[in-house]
Amino acid sequence: MSGDISKQDLYESVKAIIETEHNHILLNQHKLYTLFSIAFQAILYQSTKEPGAYIIRIEDAKLADKFARKAKDPSTRKFIQSLLMPRKFKFQKSMFYLDFFNFQSWNFTAEIPPEKLKGAIIVKDSAEKPMNPMLEEMMAEEEAEMGIPEMPKDYHLTTLLEASPKTITIAYETDFDIMTPIQFPFIKKEITKTVSGVTLGKDFDWDNID
Helix, strand or coil: CCCCCHHHHHHHHHHHHHCCCCEEEEEECHHHHHHHHHHHHHHHHHHHHHHCCCEEEEECHHHHHHHHCCCHHHHHHHHHHHHHHEEEEECCCCEEEEEEECHCCCCCCCHHHHHHEEEEEEECCCCCCCHHHHHHHHHHHHHHHHCCCCCCCHHHHHHHHHHCCCCCEEEECCCCCCEEECCCCCCCCCCCCCCCEEEECCCCCCCCCC
16 A cells, blocks of 8 residues: 555564563554554564453544555554454454444453453544534533533543553553653654744655554
8 A cells, every 4th residue: 555654664663662661552643544553563573472351442423434445564463453343353362343433432451350451552543623612512411411521631642551451552642650761763743834824844745644
């Protein structure tokens, strides 16, 4: 697929994650689909050395579908396509689970025995998606009527940081005290310029949007 990460860059990036001494890693550069391929291949490799349960927690189902189509290596695309339904997939001696930031999607992962959980990926969409305040209020009221408790901020993240011995979080331009950032030199720093009121990256390519 045009635009896929090179095998050398993928190998060196996965190696950098595997060899780090830190258990909670943050990837906060701007190439979302590239970073997901790197993170997933690192977790996949770990699963062959430490069999157990692995959670892939993506912001929503729409983003998960995009990874199945646009992740930057064929192996990751194929695996996520298999994981989309029924959101669990066995690989060698490990089981992978897919859920989303909405805790109502945690029906599979909530049942994982704590000692079986070996690693997790948490992915926040880099696109801004402001919600209509009225719609947000309506959803909150509906959840209250259904008896669904209000969750603390970043609950989708903190639950895994507490439960999983190793995590990789992908969140563009963010910092978390508990995490150690890793950056990859082949991903150029994003430089933008404005043309006729539209801001474009310096290396922007309409035919290969990452």
